[in-house]
Amino acid sequence: MPLIRNERFVMDTWRHLADDEGVPDAPRLSVSYVRWIEQRNALAMLPASLGVRLPNDVSPQKLAPDLGRLGLIVLTFPRFTDGRAYSQARLLRGRLGFAGELRAEGEVLRDQLLFMRRCGFDAFTVSERAVAEDWLAAFREFDVFYQPAEDREMPVLRRRLEAARRHFTVA
Amino acid sequence: MYRYDSFDTRFIAERVAQYRDQVRRRLAGQLTEEEFRPLRLMNGLYLQLHAYMLRIAIPYGTLSSRQLRQLGHIARTWDRGFGHFTTRQNIQFHWIKLEETPDILAALAEVEMHAIQTSGNSFRNTTTDPFAGAAIDEIEDPRPYCEIIRQWSTLHPEFSFLPRKFKIAVSGAANDRAAVRVHDIGLYLRRNAAGEVGFEVLVGGGLGRTPILAETIRDFIPKRDLLSYIEAILRIYNQYGRRDNLYKSRIKILVQSLGIARMRDEVEAEWTAMDHAALALPDEAIAEMAQFFPPPDPAPAPADDDGFGAALETEPGFARWVEQNTAPHKVRGHAIVTISLKEPGLTPGDCTAEQMDLVADLADRYGQGEIRVTHEQNLVLPQIRRVDLPSVWRALGAARLATANVALASNIIACPGLDYCGLANARSIPVAQRLAVALAPREREIGDLQIKISGCINACGHHHVGHIGLLGVDKNGEEFYQITLGGSADANAALGAIVGPAVKSEDVVHSVDTIVDVYLKLRTGGERFPETYRRVGNKPFKDALYAAH
Numbered sequence: 171m172p173l174i175r176n177e178r179f180v181m182d183t184w185r186h187l188a189d190d191e192g193v194p195d196a197p198r199l200s201v202s203y204v205r206w207i208e209q210r211n212a213l214a215m216l217p218a219s220l221g222v223r224l225p226n227d228v229s230p231q232k233l234a235p236d237l238g239r240l241g242l243i244v245l246t247f248p249r250f251t252d253g254r255a256y257s258q259a260r261l262l263r264g265r266l267g268f269a270g271e272l273r274a275e276g277e278v279l280r281d282q283l284l285f286m287r288r289c290g291f292d293a294f295t296v297s298e299r300a301v302a303e304d305w306l307a308a309f310r311e312f313d314v315f316y317q318p319a320e321d322r323e324m325p326v327l328r329r330r331l332e333a334a335r336r337h338f339t340v341a
Numbered sequence: 342m343y344r345y346d347s348f349d350t351r352f353i354a355e356r357v358a359q360y361r362d363q364v365r366r367r368l369a370g371q372l373t374e375e376e377f378r379p380l381r382l383m384n385g386l387y388l389q390l391h392a393y394m395l396r397i398a399i400p401y402g403t404l405s406s407r408q409l410r411q412l413g414h415i416a417r418t419w420d421r422g423f424g425h426f427t428t429r430q431n432i433q434f435h436w437i438k439l440e441e442t443p444d445i446l447a448a449l450a451e452v453e454m455h456a457i458q459t460s461g462n463s464f465r466n467t468t469t470d471p472f473a474g475a476a477i478d479e480i481e482d483p484r485p486y487c488e489i490i491r492q493w494s495t496l497h498p499e500f501s502f503l504p505r506k507f508k509i510a511v512s513g514a515a516n517d518r519a520a521v522r523v524h525d526i527g528l529y530l531r532r533n534a535a536g537e538v539g540f541e542v543l544v545g546g547g548l549g550r551t552p553i554l555a556e557t558i559r560d561f562i563p564k565r566d567l568l569s570y571i572e573a574i575l576r577i578y579n580q581y582g583r584r585d586n587l588y589k590s591r592i593k594i595l596v597q598s599l600g601i602a603r604m605r606d607e608v609e610a611e612w613t614a615m616d617h618a619a620l621a622l623p624d625e626a627i628a629e630m631a632q633f634f635p636p637p638d639p640a641p642a643p644a645d646d647d648g649f650g651a652a653l654e655t656e657p658g659f660a661r662w663v664e665q666n667t668a669p670h671k672v673r674g675h676a677i678v679t680i681s682l683k684e685p686g687l688t689p690g691d692c693t694a695e696q697m698d699l700v701a702d703l704a705d706r707y708g709q710g711e712i713r714v715t716h717e718q719n720l721v722l723p724q725i726r727r728v729d730l731p732s733v734w735r736a737l738g739a740a741r742l743a744t745a746n747v748a749l750a751s752n753i754i755a756c757p758g759l760d761y762c763g764l765a766n767a768r769s770i771p772v773a774q775r776l777a778v779a780l781a782p783r784e785r786e787i788g789d790l791q792i793k794i795s796g797c798i799n800a801c802g803h804h805h806v807g808h809i810g811l812l813g814v815d816k817n818g819e820e821f822y823q824i825t826l827g828g829s830a831d832a833n834a835a836l837g838a839i840v841g842p843a844v845k846s847e848d849v850v851h852s853v854d855t856i857v858d859v860y861l862k863l864r865t866g867g868e869r870f871p872e873t874y875r876r877v878g879n880k881p882f883k884d885a886l887y888a889a890h
Contacts, residue, residue: 251462254580260576311355312352314351317494
C-alpha cells in the first residue's frame with residue numbers, strides 16, 4: 171500500500187513483523203504491542219531501529235519508558251469514525267515528546283489526513299487510490315486553524331493577539 | 342454581534358471549496374455514499390425520507406437581520422419557501438438537492454454563516470439563553486464565551502470523530518433558559534467568594550434513550566482556563582467513551598459508569614498534565630471578544646407614552662400579547678419580545694420566507710437589527726423599546742406572528758417526526774397541531790404549561806423535560822404515544838415519569854385534556870403543573886386516564 175511521509179509518496183523501508191515471524195536481519199523492524207511487551211528486552215538489544223504498532227485502546231503512557239528506543243509508532247484507525255488514535259497521537263507528540271515517525275494505518279481516508287497531521291502524524295498508510303486522486307492536496311485545503319494542536323500552526327486566537335500587539339507597538 | 346475578521350472569512354471560503362470538491366467527487370463516483378456520508382454530515386446534510394435536509398448553524402441562536410433575510414432567500418431559492426427552527430437554536434431546510442448544497446453554503450458564507458458540525462459525532466452548535474445580553478437576571482453576557490467555544494471547537498482535529506455527538510450549553514443568568522442540565526457539558530457563569538467571575542462546569546447530561554441530568558464536575562473554573570478544562574473532559578471522553586453501542590456512547594454513559602467522582606479524578610489528572618498555556622484565554626482576548634457584544638444602550642427609553650398605554654386599554658389582544666410574549670429588559674423602558682412560531686394548527690417552528698423578511702425588517706426598524714432563536718423554536722427580538730411595542734405587535738399580527746402563547750399550552754415543542762425524518766416512529770407534527778387547537782381556547786385559564794413531543798426515542802422534541810411529554814412509539818405498525826409527566830427544563834430541572842401504558846395517536850388530545858382537567862382540579866394557589874404533580878404524584882392522573890378504559 172502507498173505510504174505518505176512528510177507530504178510525499180515514499181517507499182516503506184520498515185519490515186513489519188507478524189507475531190509468529192522470526193526476527194530477520196533488517197535495519198528497521200516493527201512489532202505489535204503485545205510482542206513488544208513480551209520480548210522487549212531481547213528486541214531492545216537488536217542493532218535495528220524499532221517500531222511498535224499500538225492498538226487504539228492502549229494508553230500511550232505504556233510506551234513512555236521506551237520512547238527513546240523507538241523510531242516508529244504505528245497507530246490505527248479500525249474505522250475512520252473511531253477517533254481514539256487522534257488523542258493517542260497528541261499525547262505521544264505533545265505530552266511525551268516522541269520524535270520518531272508517527273504513522274496512521276487502517277481506514278485512513280483523504281478527508282481525515284489534515285486532522286491527523288495536526289494531531290502529530292507525519293506518515294500515513296493509504297489506499298492505492300491516493301496516488302491517482304492526488305490526496306496530497308488535502309493537506310493544503312486549509313491554512314486557518316482555530317485551535318492549538320501538535321503542528322506548528324498558530325491558532326487564530328494567537329494570530330489576532332500578535333497582530334493587535336504589533337499594531338500597538340507600531341503605534 | 343460577532344463579526345468575521347479576515348481569518349474567519351478565509352476559513353469559511355476554504356470550507357466551502359473543500360465541500361464543493363467533496364460533492365464533486367461524490368457525484369463523479371470517487372466517493373461511495375458510505376464514504377461521503379460523514380463528510381456531508383460534517384456539513385449538516387442529512388438524507389431524510391423524501392429529500393436531503395440541510396441544517397444550518399445559528400451560533401448560540403443569534404442572528405442579524407441580514408442573516409435572517411439570507412435564510413429567507415435560501416428558503417425561496419433552494420427550498421419550498423419556508424424553514425424550520427430547531428431545539429438546537431438552528432434552522433433546517435427539508436427539501437434540498439445535493440448538487441445545490443455547495444451554492445447554499447456559499448450563500449451562507451456571504452453573511453458569515455455555515456453548516457459546519459450541525460450533525461456528526463463532534464461538537465454541535467453551542468447554545469445559550471435567548472435573552473442573553475438583555476436579561477435582567479444576568480451575571481454576564483454568555484455570548485463571548487459561546488463564540489470562543491465555537492471557534493475552538495470548529496474542525497477540532499482531535500475531536501471530530503468522537504464516540505457520539507457533543508453538545509455544550511452556557512447560561513449567564515439566575516434563571517436557566519438554556520436547559521443547561523440536559524447537555525454533555527453545561528456551563529453556568531458564577532461569581533466566586535473573591536468576586537471573580539468564572540464557570541461552574543457540569544458534565545454528562547442528555548436526553549435520548551437514557552435521560553440524565555448533568556452533574557457538577559467543578560464548582561468554579563476561572564475564565565482563563567475554560568478551554569483547557571473543556572479539552573481535558575473531551576480527551577477523557579474521546580479515549581474512554583464507548584464506541585461499541587450507539588445508544589451507550591454519549592458522555593453521560595461514561596459518567597454514569599465511572600461515577601462523577603472518578604470522572605472528576607480522571608479529568609483533573611488530565612487537566613493537571615496538559616499544557617495550559619497553549620489554551621489559556623488572556624484577559625485581552627476575552628475583552629476583545631466581549632467588544633462584539635456591547636451592553637444595550639443604558640439610556641432608559643420613555644417607559645410609556647400615550648400610544649402604549651392606550652393600546653393596553655383598548656386592545657385586549659395587545660395586552661394579552663404583552664403579558665405572555667414580552668419579558669423584562671435590563672434597561673428600563675425596553676422589553677424582550679418573543680415571536681411565537683406556534684400558531685395553533687400550524688407546524689411548530691416553521692417560518693416562511695416572507696415572515697423571515699418581516700422579522701428582519703422589524704429588527705432593523707425597532708430592535709437594533711438583532712434576532713434570537715430559542716430552543717423552544719420561537720424567535721426573539723431582544724432590544725425593543727416599550728413605546729414601539731404596539732407597532733411591532735400590529736406588524737407581527739399582520740404576518741400571523743403575534744400569537745400570544747409563549748409559556749402556554751399551545752407553545753408546543755415538536756420534532757419534525759415521521760413527516761420528514763427516517764428515524765421517527767410517529768408523526769409528531771399533526772399531534773402537536775391537534776393538541777394546540779384543542780387546548781388554545783382554555784390555555785390562559787391553564788397558565789404555564791410546557792408540552793413537548795418527540796417522534797422517537799432520540800428525543801429531539803425534549804419530551805423528558807416537558808411538563809407533559811409525549812413520545813411516539815410504534816406498536817405493530819400503529820402510532821402510539823407514551824406520556825410522561827412532571828418534567829422541567831429550568832433551574833429546577835427534572836425528568837418526567839411515565840404515567841401508564843401508551844395511548845393511540847388519535848386519543849392523545851383526549852388524554853392530555855384529561856390530565857389538564859385533573860391538574861386544574863387539584864392545583865392550589867399559583868402552583869404550576871410540575872409543582873402540583875410533585876405534590877400529588879402520579880396516581881390521580883393515572884386513575885383519571887385509565888379509569889374509563
